[in-house]
Each structure stands twice: as C-alpha cells, then as structure tokens.
Amino acid sequence: MSWSDFMKDTVGRLDVLQKETPETFAGFNQMGRAAKSNGALDEKTKEFIALGIAIATRCDSCIAFHVKSLVRLKATREELCEALAMIAYMGGGPSVAFGAKALEAFDEFTGGPAGTSV
Template structure:
C-alpha cells in the first residue's frame, strides 16, 4: 500500500462527508484539539495510545493518520516498535498484523 496516496484519498472522502455534516466535524475537531494538548501526558504519548487503539480496531486510516503524527513528533523507529510490541502483546495476532502495517507506514512517512 502507498500510505501517502491512501491518506490523500481518505482525506478526499472525509472532505466530502464534512460538507454534509459540518457540525459533527466541528465537534470532532474541538474534541481532537482538547485531547491532544500537552498536559500530564505529552502529545507523542497520546498519539502512541491512539495508535494502539487504531491497531486494535483495525482502522487503516487511523493507523495512517496517527503514524503520520508520530513521525511529525519525532518518534524513533525503536519507540514505535516498542509500542507495537505492547500493542501486539495485548491484541494478539490481529494486532501484530496491523502493527506491521503501522511499521510500513512509519517507514514510508519517515523516508518522505
């Protein structure tokens, strides 16, 4: 999979939906900003948690978006792999398979 193209296509579909449901997206964006603000946990830690949920729920789009954020936040490949170990431990085989997708996305976004 080309993650960059996949996320661009996803954003196009989300843009179409947002025109039909702007109130929902306004609320979601407000919630996103509040959840990501630095507090007792920094944004990187919160994005690693979000990645764990994305892998566990098997959401390719979510994996892509959160990995992209983790790259932006300076996450190392080792940090990501250690998080994926914990995610795989808690989620078993399906989490390992989707964790491999997350690593693939990380490598693509890191190379860009």
C-alpha cells in the first residue's frame, strides 16, 4: 500500500464531504487548531497521543494524518518506535499490527528504512 496515494484519496473524499457539510468541517478544524496549540503539552506530544488513539480505534486515515503531522514536527523514528511500543503495551495485538502500519507510513513519508508491507 502506498500511504501517499492513500492520503491523496482520503483527502479527495474528505473534500467532497466538506463541500456538503462546510459548517461541520469548520467546527472540526477549529477544534483541531485549539487542541493542537502549544500549552502544557507541545504539539508533537499531542500528535503522539492522537496517533495512539488512531491506532487503538484502527483508523488508517487517522494514522496517516497523525504520522504526517509527526513528520512535519520532526519526530524521529526512534521517538515513533518508542511511542509505538507503549501503544502496543496498552492495546495488545491489534495495536501491534496497526503500529506496524504507522511505522510503514512514517518510513514512506520520510524516505526512511524500507520494510515489508503490512
């Protein structure tokens, strides 16, 4: 699976829905900006939390968006793997499998180590 193609397709579908429900998206986007603003926790920490929730809820689109944000925020592969270990500990087998997807997305978005597709 190409995470870049998956993101492009997902954004296209969301754009169609946003045209039909602009108020909902405006509210959701405003909530996201407020939630991600730096405070006691910085944005990168908050994105790691969001990634944990994305993995726990098994949402591929959410995984892709939050991994992409972590790349933008200059998260390292080591930080990501450490977070994935904690996520796996809390979520068991399914979180291990979806954590592997998150690592695959990170590697694709950063041009990092290539692994086997999950």
